Each structure stands twice: as C-alpha cells, then as structure tokens.
Amino acid sequence: MNMAASPMRAAPPIDEAFYSDVLQGLHREQKSLPCKYLYDETGSRLFERICELGDYYVTRTEAAIFEQHLPEMAHCIGPRAVIVEPGAGNCEKVRPLLESLENPAAYIPIDISPEILLAARADIEHRLPGLPVEAAVGDFTCMEAWPTADGTAGLRQVIFFPGSTIGNFDPQQARALLAHFRSRLKRGDGLLIGTDLVKDSVVLERAYHDSAHVTADFNKNLLARINRELDADFDLSLFAHRSFYHPLRQRVEMHLVSLKSHCVSIGGERIAFREGETIHTENSHKYSLAGFAELLRDTGFSPLAHWSDAKQHYAVHYAQAD
Ligand SMILES: C[S@@+](CC[C@H](N)C(=O)[O-])C[C@H]1O[C@@H](n2cnc3c(N)ncnc32)[C@H](O)[C@@H]1O
Structure with missing residues (x-):
C-alpha cells in the first residue's frame, strides 16, 4: 500500500457508554435510542435552526413569555442568586434573565455537548463581565456532583430549565429528574422551568415535521453520528423521519422508519431492520x-407562580424547594 498517498488516520476513540446504549436500544423489540445523543455539534446546530422555524412555536412562545414577565421572574428569584442551567445548549435564553437579576452571584451551565457549551460560555463571559461562570460538560441526569462557584456557599440556588426539556423525559423519568433537582437544592431555593402544554394536535405535528425538513435532518443526524463515532454503516437514504402526536400519552413521538428490510453493521455487530420498523428517537x-x-x-x-401565553400553548413555572 502506498502510505504517502493514503495516510493512516487514527480512528476516533469509541465512547463505550454511547456504544453500549446504542446496541442496547437497537436490540429492544421497539428499537429506541436515548435522545441525549441527538446533540452532537451538528445536532446542536440543527436544533438551533429548529428553534428559528416558523412552525416551531415552542421557542418563540417561550421567548415572548420571558420578555413579558422577566421582572416578575427576577422578583421571585431575588438578589445574589446562583443560576444553574442543566442542558444549557447555546445559553441564549439565560442572558436576558441574568441581565434582569439583581446582582447574580454565579452562572453554572451544564451540557452534554462540549463544543456548543464552551462557545456559549465565552459569549456569556464577554457579555456579562464580572459574573463568575463555571461550565460543566456532562449528563445532568447522572453527574456525581454539579460544579460550584467559589464564594457562593449558602446563597440561593435556582435551577433554570427552559425549552421544555423536561418533556423529553417520560412521566416516571420526569418525576425522578425533578426529585434529583430537588436533592441538589436546599429549602427556599428555586426552579424556573418551561413546559409545553397540551394543545391541538395539528399545531403539535406541524412543529415536529416542519416544511423545511430541518427536524428530519436533526433526527437523521443521529444515524450519521453513529456512523461517524461508532464505525457503523447506516444508509441514511433507507430511513425516513416520522413524528406524530400520541393523545393518550400526551406526547409527540419522533421515529426513524426503515424503508426496506436490511442489515446495518455497528462496530462489527449486525442489526436487522424490517421494512416499516422504526427506531424511536425522542418524546416531547x-x-x-x-x-x-x-x-x-x-x-x-x-x-x-406561572406565566403563559394568550393561547395557552406554553408555560413557565417558578417553584420553591420545600
Ligand atoms: C431541547 S435542548 C434545550 C436547549 C436550551 N436549554 C433551550 O432551551 O433552548 C436540550 C439541550 O440539553 C442538552 N442535553 C440533553 N440531554 C442532556 C443530558 N442528559 N445531560 C446534559 N445535557 C443534555 C442538549 O445537548 C441540548 O443542548
């Protein structure tokens, strides 16, 4: 082999947890993949584009609620608060909140996607000089300890959890996650959290199946990521994006449908797909x-307290730890 013409590239190290979660999910009767893996750098950028879509009412409705009610939210939070944001993404939503708070003590963003988080941290530090920022990369559902900022022990902590990210957890998981948040707080601390509300299924289905196909690209990027990082050979043209509202479960489900019977190899392991079989990739x-x-x-x-829009499409809640 001509090594000069075909230089050897080191394969990226396989993330063992990602690999085992993918294989475990694809061996289930209803194939599924954890939605946290949708957010690699490409996925996070696609999610930012989804947030700008006309069809995706969630972000703009939430933004309007924040814009209208920030002073009341800041009043609930009070002075010298430490704001912790699990799943902070590009940290866009927290900036107006931080700016409206009285003398915030620190900001602690946590996200599983390092590229987007580290860029966002630099931006916040630039725009809010003097505010201590302690960013942490990790899975907020199972991080051993959340980071702390120097000199903030004993101050009120408020968990900021916008974007209806709580909706990605099924009811049992959502309960466990909120209990986990509560365990990180002391009595009197707070939680400012956004939830999407039950509404007409046409509005919901349009939001998750946009006409520009950005949501489809976001969904399919998960397969591209598995190809890139886990030595797999998914043919993306053999899968289609599907999303629908399930009224009994009160959730929008996102799936990838196999368009024909075929096999995929992932790190040497073969997974068979029947025509029409789906991989369940996300719940909202x-x-x-x-x-x-x-x-x-x-x-x-x-x-x-809670604040909602006139159409009652979305709500932001402030709750205090008992
Ligand atoms: C639905 S987006 C919300 C982003 C942002 N908070 C907003 O409201 O626009 C979810 C964000 O949470 C991150 N994320 C999802 N699951 C996570 C997990 N288990 N641990 C840490 N970050 C996670 C993703 O990387 C992404 O940035």
Missing part, C-alpha cells in the same frame, strides 16, 4: 397546568 411530553403543578408538589416543590 405535553403537560396541563394543573398536572405539572401536581408533579412539582409531588417532588418536593411548592409552585409559586
């Missing part, structure tokens, strides 16, 4: 205002 659960308040109470929080 929708809540009622009363149902979410009950969930907050069940997990150790007192709901103190």
Whole structure:
C-alpha cells in the first residue's frame, strides 16, 4: 500500500457508554435510542435552526413569555442568586434573565455537548463581565456532583430549565429528574422551568415535521453520528423521519422508519431492520397546568407562580424547594 498517498488516520476513540446504549436500544423489540445523543455539534446546530422555524412555536412562545414577565421572574428569584442551567445548549435564553437579576452571584451551565457549551460560555463571559461562570460538560441526569462557584456557599440556588426539556423525559423519568433537582437544592431555593402544554394536535405535528425538513435532518443526524463515532454503516437514504402526536400519552413521538428490510453493521455487530420498523428517537411530553403543578408538589416543590401565553400553548413555572 502506498502510505504517502493514503495516510493512516487514527480512528476516533469509541465512547463505550454511547456504544453500549446504542446496541442496547437497537436490540429492544421497539428499537429506541436515548435522545441525549441527538446533540452532537451538528445536532446542536440543527436544533438551533429548529428553534428559528416558523412552525416551531415552542421557542418563540417561550421567548415572548420571558420578555413579558422577566421582572416578575427576577422578583421571585431575588438578589445574589446562583443560576444553574442543566442542558444549557447555546445559553441564549439565560442572558436576558441574568441581565434582569439583581446582582447574580454565579452562572453554572451544564451540557452534554462540549463544543456548543464552551462557545456559549465565552459569549456569556464577554457579555456579562464580572459574573463568575463555571461550565460543566456532562449528563445532568447522572453527574456525581454539579460544579460550584467559589464564594457562593449558602446563597440561593435556582435551577433554570427552559425549552421544555423536561418533556423529553417520560412521566416516571420526569418525576425522578425533578426529585434529583430537588436533592441538589436546599429549602427556599428555586426552579424556573418551561413546559409545553397540551394543545391541538395539528399545531403539535406541524412543529415536529416542519416544511423545511430541518427536524428530519436533526433526527437523521443521529444515524450519521453513529456512523461517524461508532464505525457503523447506516444508509441514511433507507430511513425516513416520522413524528406524530400520541393523545393518550400526551406526547409527540419522533421515529426513524426503515424503508426496506436490511442489515446495518455497528462496530462489527449486525442489526436487522424490517421494512416499516422504526427506531424511536425522542418524546416531547405535553403537560396541563394543573398536572405539572401536581408533579412539582409531588417532588418536593411548592409552585409559586406561572406565566403563559394568550393561547395557552406554553408555560413557565417558578417553584420553591420545600
Ligand atoms: C431541547 S435542548 C434545550 C436547549 C436550551 N436549554 C433551550 O432551551 O433552548 C436540550 C439541550 O440539553 C442538552 N442535553 C440533553 N440531554 C442532556 C443530558 N442528559 N445531560 C446534559 N445535557 C443534555 C442538549 O445537548 C441540548 O443542548
């Protein structure tokens, strides 16, 4: 072999947890993949584009609620608060909140996608000089410890969890996650959290199947990521994006449908797909205002306030740790 013409490239190290989660998910009767893996650098950029789509009412509705009610939210949070944001992404939403708070003590963003988080940290540090920022890369559902900022022990901590990210967890997981958040807080600390609300299925389905096909690219990027990082040979043209609202489960489900029977190799292991078989890649659960308040109470929080839009499409809640 002519080594000069065909230089050897070191294969990227396989992420063992990613590999075992993928194989475990694809061996299930209903094939599934954890949605946190949708967010590599490409996935995070595609998600940013989804947020700008006309069809995706979630981001713009939430932004309008924040814009209208920031002073009330800042009043609930109070002075000298430490803001912790799990799943911070590009940290776009927190900036106006931080700017409206009285003398915030620190900002702690956590995300599984390092590229997007580290760029966002630099941006926040530039725009809010003097605010200590401690960014952490990791899975917020199972990080041993969240980072802390020097000199902030004893100050009020508020977890900021916008974007309806709680909707990506099924009801049991959402309960466990909120209880996990509660365990990180002391009595009197806070949670500012966004939830998408139950609504007309036409509005919901359009949001997750946009006419520009960005959501389809976001969904399929998961297969491209598995090809890139786990030595797999998914043919993306053999899968189609599908999303639909499941009224009984009150959630939008996102799937990838195999268009014909075929096999895929992942790190040497072969996985068979039947024609029409799907990989379930994401859930987006929708809540009622009363149902979410009950969930907050069940997990150790007192709901103190919520803000919604005129169409009642979305809500932001402030709750205090009991
Ligand atoms: C739906 S987006 C929300 C982003 C941003 N907070 C917003 O509201 O626009 C989810 C974000 O959470 C991150 N994420 C998802 N699951 C995660 C996990 N288990 N641990 C850490 N970050 C996670 C993703 O990388 C992504 O940036």
